[in-house]
Amino acid sequence: MDPSYYIVLSAALFTIGAVGVLIRRNAIVVFMCIELMLNAANLALITFSRMNGSLDGQIMAFFVMVVAAAEVVIGLAIIMSIFRTRRSASVDDANLLKY
Amino acid sequence: MTVTDILLLALGAVAAGSALRVVTTTHIVRAGLWLVVALGAMAACYLVLTAELVAWVQVLIYVGAVVVLLLFATMLTRAPIGPSPELDRARFPAALIGLGSGGGLAALFIFGYRWGKAELAAPGTAGVLGKEIFSGWVLPFEVLSILLLAALVGAIVVSRGERS
Numbered sequence: 001m002d003p004s005y006y007i008v009l010s011a012a013l014f015t016i017g018a019v020g021v022l023i024r025r026n027a028i029v030v031f032m033c034i035e036l037m038l039n040a041a042n043l044a045l046i047t048f049s050r051m052n053g054s055l056d057g058q059i060m061a062f063f064v065m066v067v068a069a070a071e072v073v074i075g076l077a078i079i080m081s082i083f084r085t086r087r088s089a090s091v092d093d094a095n096l097l098k099y
Numbered sequence: 100m101t102v103t104d105i106l107l108l109a110l111g112a113v114a115a116g117s118a119l120r121v122v123t124t125t126h127i128v129r130a131g132l133w134l135v136v137a138l139g140a141m142a143a144c145y146l147v148l149t150a151e152l153v154a155w156v157q158v159l160i161y162v163g164a165v166v167v168l169l170l171f172a173t174m175l176t177r178a179p180i181g182p183s184p185e186l187d188r189a190r191f192p193a194a195l196i197g198l199g200s201g202g203g204l205a206a207l208f209i210f211g212y213r214w215g216k217a218e219l220a221a222p223g224t225a226g227v228l229g230k231e232i233f234s235g236w237v238l239p240f241e242v243l244s245i246l247l248l249a250a251l252v253g254a255i256v257v258s259r260g261e262r263s
Contacts, residue, residue: 005111
């Protein structure tokens with residue numbers, strides 16, 4: 001079996017996620033795209049672990065998932081607090097740090 | 100074509116297609132539901148790659164917890180139920196950056212790893228992974244538990260809002 005297909009799939013998923021982060025306006029959909037990118041990285045890690053015949057990549061993927069869970073919790077808390085003050089979940093409305 | 104190749108092509112097509120739907124759909128709730136399909140297909144990919152424990156953890160954490168959290172957040176931010184056409188920004192620069200990064204990544208990976216064959220590795224079951232974590236990865240594991248605690252406390256502090 002050929003692991004390069006998985007690597008190309010992970011690159012494609014990462015690209016889709018990156019484009020989504022750039023073009024979407026709703027903060028929650030941006031979050032979903034970030035999850036896609038993290039998953040693409042996990043897929044690459046697991047493929048490398050398989051190619052090298054060691055389990056380290058799988059353990060790193062496991063750790064990435066834990067960090068992603070923490071990141072989702074914090075991110076959604078921030079989105080909720082922005083929504084509470086501005087009544088909007090659009091990333092274009094949270095522009096006070098611009099310029 | 101072996102069975103794993105066919106499975107891989109099918110699952111890869113499902114994952115990439117539903118990921119595309121996450122990025123292109125105009126319904127926010129549907130984006131979340133397509134995300135479930137994409138994450139499930141990737142969990143199946145992990146199973147084909149013999150990463151058993153990671154696949155089940157993926158189903159538990161991502162499909163179970165993260166997507167539910169995201170759907171709750173869509174409800175709490177009063178996202179529109181129907182299609183919302185003003186969901187996207189200008190596409191051209193994003194498409195350019197995305198194509199550049201994706202093409203670069205794919206070229207780098209293919210250049211680095213060629214098109215080699217890999218042996219079927221021993222499955223990453225809970226027992227094997229647990230032994231590995233608690234022999235060589237104890238310190239990162241403990242640091243992660245501190246990170247989770249910090250995230251928990253931080254989420255409570257951030258979402259509590261104004262102090263009365």
